[in-house]
Amino acid sequence: MSTPDKQLLVVVGAGPHNATRARDALDLVLTSxxxxxxxxxxxxxxxxxxxxxxxQADAIDAKSLAANLQALPLYDVEQLYAPRSALEARxxxxxNLLLPVQLLDDNATAALLHSYGxxxxx
Amino acid sequence: xxxxTVNRAPGSHAALQQCIQALxxxxxxxxxxxxxxxxxxxxxRLFHRLDGTVHCYVLAADLQARGIDALxxxxxxxxxxxxxxxLSLDCDKMVAWY
Amino acid sequence: xxxxxxxxxxxxLDPEGYLQNLAxxxxxxxxxxxxxxxxxxxxxxxxxxxxxxxxxxxYQLSPAMRILVKQTGIRYGKEKGNSMxxxxxxxxxxxxxxxxxxGLPKPSNCL
Numbered sequence: 494m495s496t497p498d499k500q501l502l503v504v505v506g507a508g509p510h511n512a513t514r515a516r517d518a519l520d521l522v523l524t525s526x527x528x529x530x531x532x533x534x535x536x537x538x539x540x541x542x543x544x545x546x547x548x549q550a551d552a553i554d555a556k557s558l559a560a561n562l563q564a565l566p567l568y569d570v571e572q573l574y575a576p577r578s579a580l581e582a583r584x585x586x587x588x589n590l591l592l593p594v595q596l597l598d599d600n601a602t603a604a605l606l607h608s609y610g611x612x613x614x615x
Numbered sequence: 616x617x618x619x620t621v622n623r624a625p626g627s628h629a630a631l632q633q634c635i636q637a638l639x640x641x642x643x644x645x646x647x648x649x650x651x652x653x654x655x656x657x658x659x660r661l662f663h664r665l666d667g668t669v670h671c672y673v674l675a676a677d678l679q680a681r682g683i684d685a686l687x688x689x690x691x692x693x694x695x696x697x698x699x700x701x702l703s704l705d706c707d708k709m710v711a712w713y
Numbered sequence: 714x715x716x717x718x719x720x721x722x723x724x725x726l727d728p729e730g731y732l733q734n735l736a737x738x739x740x741x742x743x744x745x746x747x748x749x750x751x752x753x754x755x756x757x758x759x760x761x762x763x764x765x766x767x768x769x770x771x772y773q774l775s776p777a778m779r780i781l782v783k784q785t786g787i788r789y790g791k792e793k794g795n796s797m798x799x800x801x802x803x804x805x806x807x808x809x810x811x812x813x814x815x816g817l818p819k820p821s822n823c824l
Contacts, residue, residue, distance in 0.1 A: 506627070542652065551680075583626050
């Protein structure tokens with residue numbers, strides 16, 4: 494795995510069923526990981542809703558993004574981050590999420606953006 | 616009676632707030648799509664200015680898809696698609712906030 | 714592509730030969746798709762097909778090659794968890810070909 498300054502950070506701000514933004518972001522992550530490009534994900538704003546357990550996408554005939562997200566550890570994508578403030582603003586319990594994410598305060602979020610070589614936002 | 620629908624999440628869009636500011640009873644307010652996140656406890660303060668003449672509804676399938684059906688605030692009545700259709704028939708006007 | 718005919722039923726394929734409806738899959742579908750690719754399915758093929766179907770049921774993804782290799786190793790041991798083994802079973806592009814026979818969509822993040 495390359496050093497962080499050569500790695501890619503995908504920043505996603507959309508919830509799991511908001512058009513195709515969340516899915517486009519995840520496709521890029523999985524493709525990068527398949528080619529062994531080191532990649533991390535920052536779930537900002539409504540994107541923290543992607544991390545809720547018990548999503549039943551079939552209720553609206555959608556594909557389950559949550560199922561796809563659970564494959565991330567298999568793709569060796571383990572650098573997952575979320576601003577603590579995004580969870581707090583939405584009343585979400587950080588101990589009850591689909592995947593283990595590192596919670597960042599706002600300064601740490603800003604520092605994270607500096608630490609990656611490339612950033613793509615969705 | 617006017618039916619107001621909101622389909623944007625309140626954490627990143629102003630649609631819900633703008634709708635509530637413009638709302639007076641008798642009226643129905645229905646949260647759909649990403650709007651259903653507004654029915655979770657983190658956003659109850661937005662609804663404080665509404666009185667008993669505004670009935671608040673939220674769509675079941677959109678809650679389930681987002682894994683938040685257990686988090687709905689007591690102010691809301693959870694309705695299915697058929698009840699959504701009936702509600703829109705019962706109201707003489709509809710305003711979509713997005 | 715021309716549809717398959719199985720027990721009087723027509724099974725629709727997309728232009729690249731993947732199933733149009735994933736629910737149409739059956740072992741017989743796999744046999745016919747394999748036959749069209751010049752492959753007669755043996756136990757070792759079925760192992761990979763089973764792995765792919767389980768993977769898809771859990772993650773709703775067709776795994777890329779690197780992930781397929783890794784998962785094969787975890788499930789069936791090191792001597793099978795390598796690209797040589799998979800290339801021997803599914804020549805050319807194993808992740809794509811095996812996904813096709815397993816009735817999965819084409820892997821979207823795979824060359």
